[in-house]
Amino acid sequence: MTISGNPEITLYNNPLPKGCELCRLGSKLVVFISGECGDSCYYCPVSSERFNKNKMFANEAEVSNLMDYIYEAYRMGALGAGITGGDPILAIDKVTSLIRIFKNEFGEKFHVHLYTSGRYATNDALRELSEVGLDEIRFHPLKVEYREALKKAMKYDMDVGIEIPSIPGEEEKILELIKWAEKEGVKFVNLNELELNERNFFQLNSRGMNVSHGITGVKGSFETAKKVIEEFKESRITVHYCSSVYKDVVETRTRFLRTIRVSAKPYEDFTGEGTLIRAIVRTNQNLDILYGEKIGDNVYSVFPGITDELVKKLDIDELKIVEEHPDSRRLKVSEKVLKSNFEP
Ligand code: SF4
Structure with a gap:
């Protein structure tokens, strides 16, 4: 043996x-x-x-x-x-x-x-x-x-x-x-x-x-x-x-x-390390949620691959890419702000 x-x-x-x-x-x-x-x-x-x-x-x-x-x-x-x-x-x-x-x-x-x-x-x-x-x-x-x-x-x-x-x-x-x-x-x-x-x-x-x-x-x-x-x-x-x-x-x-594999949303991307990537968009305009979902007032969670297209088409107040653990805590690993005119 x-x-x-x-x-x-x-x-x-x-x-x-x-x-x-x-x-x-x-x-x-x-x-x-x-x-x-x-x-x-x-x-x-x-x-x-x-x-x-x-x-x-x-x-x-x-x-x-x-x-x-x-x-x-x-x-x-x-x-x-x-x-x-x-x-x-x-x-x-x-x-x-x-x-x-x-x-x-x-x-x-x-x-x-x-x-x-x-x-x-x-x-x-x-x-x-x-x-x-x-x-x-x-x-x-x-x-x-x-x-x-x-x-x-x-x-x-x-x-x-x-x-x-x-x-x-x-x-x-x-x-x-x-x-x-x-x-x-x-x-x-x-x-x-x-x-x-x-x-x-x-x-x-x-x-x-x-x-x-x-x-x-x-x-x-x-x-x-x-x-x-x-x-x-x-x-x-x-x-x-x-x-x-x-x-x-x-x-x-x-x-x-x-x-x-079991529970990611269709608009979420992932890394080989087992983390999820999504884009968070804040806009007053109506966003076609085919590529994401509405998660708050004027805030959407969308597929990160379409952010360039969104920037061209929409008036965006805030745009960021977040990387998170996929379990229920959704612990944030990183956040990259691509655009921000938003004052909370
Ligand atoms: S203290 Fe208790 S929980 Fe900790 S290693 Fe010993 S037996 Fe296990």
Whole structure:
């Protein structure tokens, strides 16, 4: 058996878990169900805005009710969802209701995976999750006691795996955990590149960990994962390394391109980076909205390719080109004002 993937982006020894395969297609909705967690890992990647807060996000957008996840799943043409937190099992009622809604709305094949530390994964919680159709559960057993939860989960009809950060210098600890997992029949182990963020940077820096490549990946994390995967290249258990670059750039970009394919308006153009381009026109004259739509008093959103023609034909007060993310937040990436006589 060989190791597949692109060095420093993603490496794996065996076929990937289904949840990861769908993520690579940009087809997994990211469900952040609540930031509440009973643990406090020094490397925790959850931002201050979310950690220990009872907030929900669908992909990058904050949402207020479970149906918002369904709207976002439609917007991106999702084939599945990954439920994360905090520890989602602390919000078990919301999680089970949401999985039921997903399966009713999109069918049994809509693939749902969930992350948990295992701390609260009782038999009752796992049975409930399995009964509503959870397909895959990923544990982050930061304490040896939490491993019991994996053994319990394997009694139910769902794929059971481990997902942990690849911490530089912790090869021996990771090897021991994977050997244990292989012996117990765990299906896969995902090693995430350790990421530095605004919340954990002090803790990581004080342990001598700094950024290596990309924007957030910690130096030595890839090398640790590579050494570990090499040890398991002939094994049955899947060991898979996923880099921060992959998550931030490839997965997000693929998801954005998918969202554009499914939900962009006919007059919106797009870039290879997965952003949308449109022109905003302000005019008192009547604009043929064949190439756009009216979005306010005397304001139109139109196809950017017709702006030269519009300038020639109409008396325009303001004309600008905007570039935005295609998800529901419509985060503005750039704005180029081509003409402005408008005083707000
Ligand atoms: S278990 Fe997960 S969410 Fe909770 S502190 Fe650790 S890394 Fe953060």
